[in-house]
Structure formats: structure tokens, C-alpha cells
Amino acid sequence: MAPPQGNETGKTDNDRAPDGRTGAGRRISRRSLLAGLTALGAAGAMGTAAGCSRVPEAGKAGEGNLLERLRAQGTVRLGIAGEVPYGYINKQGELTGEAPEIAKVVFKRLGVENVVPVPTEFGSLIPGLRSQQFDVVSAGMYINPDRCEQVIFSDPEYVMLDAFIVRKGNPKDLHSYEDIVEKGAKMATGTAYAEIDYAVAAGVDRGDILILPDQVAGLAAVEQGRADVFAGTSLTVRQVVEGSDRAEATEPFQPMVDGEPAIGAGGFAFRPTATVLRDEFNRELHRLKESGELLEIMRPFGFTEDEMTDLTAKELCAS
Secondary structure (H helix, E strand, O other): OOOOOHHHOOOOOOOOOOOOOOHHHHHHHHHHHHOOOOOOOOOOOOOOOOOOOOOOOOHHHHHOOHHHHHHHHOEEEEEEOOEOOOEEEOOOOOEEOHHHHHHHHHHHHOOOOEEEEEEOOHHHHHHHHHOOOOOEEEEEEEOOHHHHOOOEEOOOOEEEOEEEEEEOOOOOOOOOHHHHHHHOOOEEEEOOOHHHHHHHHHOOOHHHOEEEOOHHHHHHHHHOOOOOEEEEEHHHHHHHOOOOOOEEEOOOEOOEEOOEEOOEEEEEEEOOOOHHHHHHHHHHHHHHHHHOHHHHHHHHHOOOHHHOOOOOHHHHHHO
16 A cells, blocks of 8 residues: 555555556566665575564564464454555455455464454554554555664565546546646645655645545545545555546556656565564465465455566665
8 A cells, every 4th residue: 555654654555667567577677676776685585584674683582472472362463554455344344455365364374363453544554563553564555664664574465556536537637746746736645655755756745735544535535626636556546436427547657756666565564573473474475476376365356467576575675
């Protein structure tokens, strides 16, 4: 989901090739974009820790038995932010979304049968994790250096482009953050979404951005004319406008920050001391990737081969 800003630094709500199309091409472009990073070694190998180098391995002493405790109690608490398609409670009152569905499979293989959702606002996910309100953030949270200072991440399960909710016909012809500046458009986005920083990097005044609780509120703001555009991840935007007769989604696009592509790749977040749990989770996640099961779990939520990635949390934390 997108992400990051302020103290939460952790959305929104999400592989970014400039054309946003072919899956294979995206993965190649990701590697080439990050090829200049140093000291990556054998990043991505299953046997290595997938989190950020900033987090000391000494953390294992503090919460090294968390996985065993979760196995003993048979339950893991997942922090979710109510964002489709990443992690949410459906109309039947059931926990679902790409991240919770992955978590159900992985934790069952780790010997933890039950997952319990703990809903909160996106901006409260990292604070809630650190204060032990839940055990894992299961919300497709973008991995970036600021967030890596506060939590440790699994490798990402997806990469995502951005898109806009605009009024039908896109009357202001908005297709990028630079367009928002050029056209003097009123922008809205979600609490603590990465799109805030993408827009600011393009020249949008932070104080002029309308901050809303989620993408549903964003759709309403555009439909009611309180905002010209709501920025979010392409999947979130595309799904939320379904059925609207007053708004539509733009084509996905690649955000740029300081002349470089801003890679939006989402993963699971853990407390810095929970390295054993993170590492075991990451091994199972890699097995799902290698077997093709990961895409099958995510496909019902709109994900395709285009969104699959072989990026690592180590790369993203260093970028």
C-alpha cells in the first residue's frame, strides 16, 4: 500500500516499468534500476536475512522466541489498515486481502493455525506494531529506508505503479504528479501514503494536499468536487472506482523522485527484535514464490505476473 510520511514513515494503498505492462520486463528493469546499489552481496537468497542492514542481529536475543510463543498460543495478530486489495474485512466480516491470505498460508506452515485481524489506520500500523498491539503488519506496506529505521521487513510480495482517481473524462488531463503542479489541480491522498512524498518531490506543496482516511473517502472527494485527483496504488484506484458513474481511474504510471523511479514494493513488517520470526516467514514466502503459489494466492485480488518481483528488502531499505 502506499506509504510513507511523517513519524509513521513507514499504501498506498502496492514494479515499476515506465510502461507498466510486461511482467518480465518489469522485473528486469527493477534489477537494472537497483544494479548500482552496493554491498548487496547475495541479497535475496533464501538463507539470508531479508530485512535491513540497519537492524542489529542482536535483536534475536530480545524476541527470538516470538515464533515459539505464537506456536504455543496458536494465534498471530495481524495489523491491517482496511485497504482493498491489501488487507481488509469483507462484507461477510471475514479477514481477507492479498497480505492476510499470504499470512494465513505462511503461518500455518510455521505451525500457527489462527490469524486474528487488528484493524487500525494506515498511519498507526508501525506505532501499533512497535507497541505490541499486534505481531505483524499484514497490509502490503511499501518498504523504504525511513520505515526500515523502525521495523524489519520480509522481502516484498509485489511491486506496484501509481494511478489517480479523477472525474469522468479526466477533464484536467492529469496523468502524473507533475501534471498536478502544472494544472494547479487539487490533490488528495490517504493518511501516511507514499504518494504524499511523491507529489511533494514533483513540486506539490505539502500543505495543499488533502489528507483522507482511505481510498473510499478519496473517491467521494473526487466525485463531490472537493478534489481533482486522489492518488493511490494502481490496483487500489482501479478497484475503488468500479461502479462509479462520476469518476474513473487513470492509466498506471511510474512516480519519480529526484529523477529516479520511486519503487513501490510491499512486504510484511516485524518488530526489530523479531528477526527469527521474520527470517522463517521469509523462507516460506520464497518457497511460495518459487512454486508459483504466491501468484495464485494474490490473483483473486487483481494481481498479475506484472506485479511479481524478485526485489529484496535489503535492496529497498538501501535505496
